[in-house]
Amino acid sequence: MVSNFKILVAFIIGTVSVSQAQVSKKYEWKQASSGGYTYKYVTNDPTQSRFYTLKNGLTVILSPTPKQPRIQTFIAVKAGSKTDPATHTGLAHYLEHLMFKGTDKYGSLDWAKEKPLLDKIDDLYEQYNSTKDEAKRKEIYKEIDKTSGEAAKFAIANEYDKMMAMMGAQGTNAFTSFEQTVYTEDIPSSAADKFLAVQAERFRNPVFRIFHTELEAVYEEKNRGLDNDSRKVFEAMFAALFPNNNYGKQTTLGTVEHLKNPSLKEIRKYFNTYYVPNNIGIIFSGDFNPDQMIGKIDKSFSYLQPKTIPAYTFSPEKPITAPVVKEVFGPTPESIMIGFRFPGATTEDAQLLNLVGEILTNGKAGLFDLNLTKKQKMLSAGAFAYTLKDYSTLILQGNPIKGQSLDQVRALMLGEISKLKKGEFDNELITSIVNNLKKSMLEENQNYSSRANNLMDAFTTGIDWSNRVAMADKLSKITKKQIVDFANKYLSDNYVIVYKRQGEDKNIVKVDKPPITPVEVNREAQSPFLNSVANIPSNNVIPQWTDYNKDIERSKSGPLDVLSVQNKENSIFRIYYRYNIGSWNSKLLPVAAEYLQFLGTDKRSAEQFSKEFYKLAASFSIKTSNDVTTVSISGLQENFASTIKLYEELINNCKPDEAALKGLKERLKKTRENAKLNKAAILQGLVNYAQYGAKNPFNNVLSDAELDALTAQQLVDMLHNLGSYEHTVLYYGPKTGQQLAAELKPLHAAPASFKAFPSPQVFTKIKQDKNEVLFADYDMVQAEIEWVANSTGYNASATPTIELFNNYFGGGMSTIVFQTIRESKALAYSTYAFYNTPPKKDGTYTMTAYVGTQADKLNDAVSAMNELLTNLPESEKVFLVGKENIRKSLETERVTDDDILFSYFSAQQKGLDYDIRKNVYESVNNMTFADLRSFFDKELKNKPYTYCIVASEKRVKEDDLKKYGEFKKLSLQEIFGY
Structure with missing residues (x-):
């Protein structure tokens, strides 16, 4: 489960047809009846x-689309941290976690014996909360x-x-935000009856069992939040923007004090108040x-009884008359965030705000994109609208280049706001934004999950769906004068600015580890309810496999396949x-690929190329991995020739630009400095070191001296020569392969x-012959631990066994690792383990396991994972669940579109x-636990591991770490190679 910060970068959700852009449409609510039910719909809504x-x-809300035999489901409650009681912040998020614990009908071996004990726990927590004496x-x-x-x-x-x-469900999860708590599942269509039976029971009478270990998982999540500088910046921003509204007065995870003093009775009261049918959307x-x-759905949930929902009231925010300045400290790179307050999501002004965000930043032709x-x-600059029910905000984010102050960043971004207010932007920009919007609508409508997410968001924020469907047409009618007037109305010195500075955060109060005795998880038990769900009939689904000979059309464009x-x-x-060329062939190639975006030709500047691509609703990128470079170009088929010509013009005729190279070098140096302040990047570097040794793919980068010596001509020559290397063309689009090949030639x-x-x-993976500990110091509350063990060479015949092992052992919330580390022992918020398949036939497998935990629980967490990696627990029930999940998932998985390629x-x-x-499908059903045991004993049992640990040396003891293997503290130079 996650608490969602809901950072909305894209400003429109919905679908509309580009080919009908010039036709005036009406988007009106209509009513119809079918199947004995009356419903509303929006005319000309392609999601139907x-x-x-x-x-x-x-x-x-139902949006049928038959492309894949699956259904994305959301059960959304219009309640979140905004409606938490002021004395119990974080409560909505607690409840989200507890909704996975079952009811009196499932999750219990003997409800009659369990209930008195749970009642006693309720009362004990009330005593605990009211007691001050430590x-x-x-x-x-x-x-x-x-x-x-x-x-x-x-x-x-975990029943x-x-x-x-x-x-066969996938993506089992939930998230809590300011005004929504959403439960999400992606299920096979054939499992709809089973799903509804489970959900109807789930929301009938949830039981808050195994509470104190789950609360510890929430503690872990809070501590991870304390280590997350970006979250702290957002919380500081919202606290300053909304001093009267719970957007700013309360956080989703709640205060440390309230986390330490939970009330199960208050949580039940919250459930009874807000989890009512007239406040829920399916x-x-x-x-x-x-x-x-x-x-x-009606039959399943008709038992729910409506109630009057308390209205959320707040005092309107007073106007901000002068910049409000805040500071946040932490180990990550410096940055600033500026926020302006706007009316709520359902207003016309919020729609204009979304357009303003795109004028400032759209990835290609916005004012921030072109000018900053x-x-x-600047290293990076962005602007986006963040719309909520009561208020919206325009967020500006900026990261400095080397030697640049945060005040200089602020001045640059506000300078672009000034240009917006003066109307100093391309007259065609609004038209280009609308065209790109229509393209993104088409792309979103292809995906059933995107459809469901868009509808869910509209439901929880109260946005009228007809307005979302009509958004492109509405925006096409907006004039430049309207934008300028709007900007002058709302954007002045009425902002909040948060300076994210490097340094120790002296205000952090971590949630201490409570003493917890591991609890039973009863893996082999099953409730009668589970068996009744398993016996619900479901339609047989015939799996479909990709036939690479039939599903892919092969043709030639000159010598190119x-x-x-x-x-x-x-x-x-x-x-x-x-x-088939990448950074292993040349360390210059990824630098050249990045350099291209800053280059022009004799005929067009870099800015002009960006504008032209954006006008065409097209885009391109060059991505370089270790051994593959991929040029990706997308757009509308009607603009295919123009788009390809524009790319070819740029790649073949780009000219050296010394000023751009100087800026790029400074950018790369700053990016490299920033990477050394990123704990995830540090852990990634440790894992590469563990797999390959001191010289590895992660630090296979230009040295500082090599970067300084780099010339513009070197990079341009590489770009000009790219097309002279053999390559394959992949195409997904309206044309046949033969038509495409003829047009492309x-x-x-x-x-x-x-x-x-x-x-x-x-680079060859090393053979480990002893336990080792690779340690990197990082100022944080948590400790990140990853186990790494290189294994044998690739063997296709082992794939079914490996798939089943991962599904059984550590690949989800129903697996052995999750049940043991989190559910039973409360040692981590996040934990998993995978036997990783190499991408190539000459590669080797690698076993990785992960625990993110509090530093004071590191030893317990390591011991717990080591036990699992040494002695594979046997659970016939979990094993059967794993087999069934693989079978049901594969039956309904469809490889479509360019994923086929x-x-x-x-x-x-x-x-x-x-x-x-x-x-995998044909083999897994006949596999036994003995097959997993044999695989485990051969490949994993008693094998040496390298422990990759990122933690604060103030919070973990070196002597403790030396117990696990030969200890080596790596410098950032050793990890990153510069």
């Missing part, structure tokens, strides 16, 4: 969404821990997760018959030039003979010419 309100007030509190907590252990003997941990896994998008589905990023005046899949849904095309010329690739540097290359790299998922 139906909006039902059932007799008890429950909102049901000695007495400790005694009460000991009793809580003891009683919780007794109650856990009657609990079945909800098991039921969802058995029906959103489905996917493959189903809406006439049938609405009847099933493209000209390399063209592999294509036809897009029969809309006018979007995506084309890729795939080169004069646009993308290929030489008669290709240049030989530069010889690559080879990427799947082909992934198989080809492994030496396969077939879809290996078929082998």
Whole structure:
């Protein structure tokens, strides 16, 4: 489960047809009846969404799309941290976690025996909360821990997760934000009846069992938040923008004091108040018959009784008359955030605000894009609208280049705001934004998950769906004068600015580790309810495997191989030039790829190229990995020729620009400095070191001296020569392969003979013969621990066993690792373990395991994971759940669109010419636990591991770490290579 900060970068959610852009449409609410139910819909809504309100007030939104036999589901409650009681902040988030613990019908071995113990725990927590004497509190907590252990003997941990896994669900999770708590599942269409049975029971009478270990998981999440400088900046921003509203007065995770003093009775009261049908929306998008589905949902949830929902009231915020300045300290790079306050999401002004955000930043032709990023005046700059029910904000974010002060960053960003207010932006920019919006709408409408997410967001924020569907048409009518007037109305010195500075945060108060006795998880137990759900009939689904010979059309464009899949849904095309050359062949290649965005030709400047691509609703990028470089170009088929010509003009005729190179070098140096302040990057470096040794793919970068010596001509020559290397063309779009090849040939010329690739540097995984500890010091509350063990060479026949092992052992919330580390022992918020398959047939497998925990729990966490990696626990029930999850997931998984092409290359790299998922599906049903045991004993048991640990040396002891293996503290120079 996650607490969601809901940072909205894209400003529009919905779909509309580009080809009908010039036709005046009406987007009106209409009413219709079908299947015995009345619903509302919006005319000209290509999602064909139906909006039902059932007799008890429950909102049901259905958007059918048959592309894949799956359904994205959301059960959304219009309640979040904004409606937390002031005396119990973080409560909505607690409740989100507890909604996974079951009811009196599932999650319990014996409800009659469990209930008195849970009631006692309720009362003990009330005593604990009202007691101030620390000695007495400790005694009460000991009793809580003891009683919780007794109650856990009657609990079945993770039974909800098991039921969802058995029906083939994916993405089991939930999130809490300011005014929403949302429960999410991606299920097979055939499992809809099972899903509804579980959810109807889940919301009937949730039982808050195994509470104190789950509370510890929330503690961990809070401590991770304390280590997250970005979160702290946002919280500081919202506290200053909204001193009267709970957007600013309360945080989603709550205060440390309230975390230490939870009340189960208050949580139950919150559930009874807000989890009522007239405050809940059930959103489905996917493959189903809406006439049938609405009847099933109604039957499942008709028992819910509506109640009057307390209105959230607040004093209106007073105008900000002068900049409000705040500071946040932490180890990550310096930055600033500026926020302006606007009216709420349902207002016309909020729609204009979204447009303003795009005028400032759209990735190509916004004022920030062209004037700050493209000209390399800043390391990065962005602006976006953040819309909520009561208020919205315009957020500006900026990161300095080397030697630049935060005040200089502020001046640069506010300078662009000044240009906006004066109307100093391209007259065609609004039209370009609308065209790009229509393209993104088409792309979103292809994905059933995106549809469901958009509808859910509209429901929780109260935005009228007709306005979202009509957004592109509405924005096309906005004039430049309206934008200028709007900017002058709202944007002056009425902002909050948060300076994120480097340094120790002296205000952090971490949540201390409480003494917790591990509790029973009863893996082998199953409730009668689980068995009844398993026995609900479901339609058989015939799996579909990719046939690379039939599903991919092969053609030629001159000497180039063209592999294509036809897009029969809309006018979007995506084309890729795939080169078998990467940073292992040349460390200059990724630098050249980045340099291109700052270059022009004799005829056009870099800024003009950006504008032209944006006008065409097109984009391109060059991505370089270790051994592959991919040029990706996308747009509308009607603009295909213009888009390809524009790219070819740039790549073939770009000219050296010394000023751009100087700026790029400064940018790269600052980016490299910033990476050394990023704990995730540091851990990634440690893992590479563990796998490959001191010289590894992670630090295979230019040294400082090499970077300084780099010339503009070197990089431009590399860009000009890129097309002379052999490459394959991949295409997904409306044209057939033959049509595409004929059209492409004069646009993308290929030489008669290709240049030989530069010889690559080879990195080989090391053979570990002893336990080692690689340590990096980082100022944080948490400790990040990753186990690494290189294993044997790739073997395609082992794939089914590996898939089942990962599904059983450590790949989800129903697995052994999660149940043990988090549910039973409360040692981590996040934990997992995977046996990783190499991307190529000549590669080797690597076992990785991870625990993110409090520093004072590091030793317990290491011991717990080591036990699992040494002795594989046997659970027939978890094993069967894993098998069923794989089978159901594969039955309903469809590889579509350009994923077919990427799947082909992934198989080809492994030496396969077939879809290996078929082998997994056909093999897994006949596998036994003995197969997993044999695999584990051979590949993992008693193998040496390298422990990669990022933590504060103030919070962990070196002597403790030396117990796990030969200790080595790595410098940032050793990790990063510069």
